[in-house]
Amino acid sequence: MPRLDEIQIRDPFVLADPRSGRHLLFGSTDPNIWRGPATGFDVYTSTDLQDWSGPHPAFRPPSDFWSTTQYWAPEVHEHRGRWHLFATFGHDDPAVRRGTQILVADEPTGPYVPHSDGPVTPRDWECLDGTLHVDGDGAPWMVFCHEWVQIRDGAVCAVRLAEDLTRAVGEPIELFTASQAPWAEEIRPAGHEPGFVTDGPFLxxxxxGTLLMLWASFRGGRYAQGVAVSTSGSVEGPWRHEPEPLYTADGGHGMIVRALDGRLLLTLHAPNRTPEERAVFIELEEIPGGLRVR
Structure with a gap:
């Protein structure tokens, strides 16, 4: 039974499941998530967020699955009585764009099978990190990143989804770009043009009633977790960026979970180095119009 600090994981996503009395931990867990054949997605389970059972297979690609590599950032959401896993998938052929596909299962632990017909992000866009948001009228949206590697100034976008979550409805709208945040800084990685990164939106x-969005970028050469606020209370914004990140110690791709013991936890990975990355839980409290670390 591994402890949390023994599990190599990026993009951690925790689901609190009161029916089973367990927390479920998903994430990017291939030893090298950047290249090479991808395995699938696993789930770990825990009652105390420290000692975990697993890994247990949650998704293994069928033999004819279109994606071969870069299985990233799984998120699990209940919708209409079924469980939907949003995840990023890539391909060895650079002409096949990375994107978010939606999988489905009858139980939160899986097994998950393809639900959408390939990615629901635009097929000619390089995209990642789709997350589900249901608006005040009950309409489902996917918020995702249009990758900086394609457009230089990475963007966070939103698109309406069909009620059954099988496809996008209409065209994506751009919510903001990374350079609009006062704290985000340009990176200059070897082999790439310089750019501004957007990663891991979570609403x-x-x-x-304040609508917040967590998202990650870089500050001072280190991964950082930022927060934006919708001034309209709607996913369509406009979005105002908090002037300082919530977390700056080389960690990010965060989400928020209400643990079974009632605590509100920021979940992210840190440090942002393979194979050292681990899931980190940080207690939060809500303040008028925002969040702060306890």
């Missing part, structure tokens, strides 16, 4: 509505 959270506070008890006072």
């Amino acid at each position: 959270h509505r506070t008890a006072d």
